[in-house]
Amino acid sequence: MRVVGFMILRNGILMDYPFREAIASALPICDAFYVSVGQSEDETYEALRAWQDSRLVVLRSEWDLHHRRGGEVLARETNKLMRQLPPADWLLYLQADEVLHEEDYPKLREATQRYGSDSQVEGIVLRYLHFYGDYEWIAVSRKWYRREVRIIRPWEGIHSYRDAQGFRRYGRKIRAQLVDARVFHYGWVRPPEKQQEKIRRLHYYWHDDAWIVRHTAQTFSYRTDELLERFTGTHPAVMQNRIQRTHWRFEYDPASVSLPWSERFLHWIEKRTGWRPGEFRNYQLLST
Numbered sequence: 312m313r314v315v316g317f318m319i320l321r322n323g324i325l326m327d328y329p330f331r332e333a334i335a336s337a338l339p340i341c342d343a344f345y346v347s348v349g350q351s352e353d354e355t356y357e358a359l360r361a362w363q364d365s366r367l368v369v370l371r372s373e374w375d376l377h378h379r380r381g382g383e384v385l386a387r388e389t390n391k392l393m394r395q396l397p398p399a400d401w402l403l404y405l406q407a408d409e410v411l412h413e414e415d416y417p418k419l420r421e422a423t424q425r426y427g428s429d430s431q432v433e434g435i436v437l438r439y440l441h442f443y444g445d446y447e448w449i450a451v452s453r454k455w456y457r458r459e460v461r462i463i464r465p466w467e468g469i470h471s472y473r474d475a476q477g478f479r480r481y482g483r484k485i486r487a488q489l490v491d492a493r494v495f496h497y498g499w500v501r502p503p504e505k506q507q508e509k510i511r512r513l514h515y516y517w518h519d520d521a522w523i524v525r526h527t528a529q530t531f532s533y534r535t536d537e538l539l540e541r542f543t544g545t546h547p548a549v550m551q552n553r554i555q556r557t558h559w560r561f562e563y564d565p566a567s568v569s570l571p572w573s574e575r576f577l578h579w580i581e582k583r584t585g586w587r588p589g590e591f592r593n594y595q596l597l598s599t
Contacts (some may be wrong), residue, residue: 312423315399315465316341319388319475320407321349321374324358326512327505328407329497331358332549334410337403338366340419347392349374368396373550379516382474389471400427401435402463406475408498409461412547415492422490424460433469433480434487435462436594443499444533444561446546446554450499452538453577457587460594461494474517477593485596496545499533503558507531533561536568538578 316337316441319508322399325328330346337344345368348356359369371474378384389404396402405411411419426432430489460478463469468481478485501509507530514523546554570578 312400312420312427313398314341314401314403314423315396315460316344316403316405317346317347317392317396318405319372319385319392319405320359321353322351322353322512323348323355323407324353325351325355326407326509327501328509329410329550329553330407331362332369332547332553333405333410334362334412335549336547337405338364339413340408340416341366341399342399342404342431345392345396347372347388347395349388359560362584366443374400374485378595380519382516384516386471386474390476393465393469393471396465399465402465404461404463404478405494406498408496410547412493412495412545415546416488418492419462422492424489427486431486431597432488433464433466434460434478434485434594436487436596437461437492438489439494439496439498440493440542441496442542443537443539444563445559446497446500446550446556448539448544448561448563450486450537451485451540451578452471453581453587456593457590458489458592458594459494460487471500472593482497484593484595486597488597495550497506497550503533505533506533510551537563538568538570538574539563539565539572555586 320330343366344400346359348359349372352483356371373386373390374384376384378387388540422435438458439456441450449559459476463478469478472479510531511527514527
C-alpha cells in the first residue's frame with residue numbers, strides 16, 4: 312500500500328510547533344511526505360528545504376487571508392495541497408503539533424493493508440492524547456475530542472472540512488474504521504510566553520482584528536482547573552530531545568479541581584464503560 316503524508320504549515324518556528332518531530336514520526340510509514348508552507352515571517356521554509364530526505368517534498372503557497380474567518384483558510388490550503396499529491400492508496404494527514412509513536416507503526420501498516428481493498432472504508436480514525444501544561448499531563452475532560460480521522464482515501468469528493476480538523480465526502484461524514492493507534496497532540500505544551508504567541512497568531516485564522524484585540528490577553532497562564540490525568544507511558548522517540556529542553560514549570564494538583572456533579576458523573580461513566588454520552592463525531596464509524 313502506497314501512503315503519502317501531507318501537512319500545511321505557516322510560521323512553524325515562530326509558533327514553536329514540533330513540526331520537524333511530526334514529520335519525522337510519519338516518514339517511516341510514508342512513501343512520500345508533502346509539506347505546503349504558507350508565507351511566513353520566519354525560516355520555516357528554509358528549515359524544511361535543508362532536510363536531507365528524498366521522501367520529503369516542500370512546496371510554497373500563498374494563503375488567501377480573505378478567507379481567514381472561522382479557520383476557512385486552513386481547509387482551503389489543505390484542499391489545495393491534496394490536489395497536488397501524487398497517486399496513493401492512502402493519505403496520512405498530520406497537523407504540525409501531532410506526532411505518531413513508533414510503537415504504533417505495525418498497527419497503522421496493518422490497518423492500511425486490511426482495509427485497502429474495502430471500498431466501504433473511506434478513512435481511518437486514530438486515538439488522541441492531548442498533552443496540557445507539560446509532557447506529564449493529559450487533558451481528559453469532555454471538551455477534548457478523543458478521536459479523529461487522520462488517514463483518508465485519495466478519492467473524489469473527499470475534502471478538508473471547516474477549519475481542517477476533519478474531512479467530509481460530498482458534504483457528509485467520512486465512513487471510517489477505528490484503529491487503536493495514537494496521535495500525541497502537543498498543541499498545549501510550550502513555554503507560557505510561546506503559548507501566548509501561538510494563541511494570538513491562531514486567533515488570526517478565526518477572528519477579525521478587533522476581536523483579537525478584545526479577547527487576547529497580554530500574558531498566558533496554563534489553567535489549573537482542567538481535568539487532567541498523569542501520563543504514565545512513553546513519548547515518541549522523536550520527541551525526546553524536545554522534552555529534555557523543557558525549562559518551565561507547570562504546577563497541577565488533581566485534588567484541587569472542582570467539577571460540577573454532572574461533569575463528574577459523565578466522566579465516571581466514560582472511565583468505566585468507554586462510552587462518552589453525547590459525543591460529537593466528525594466521522595461515521597463502520598461496524599467491524
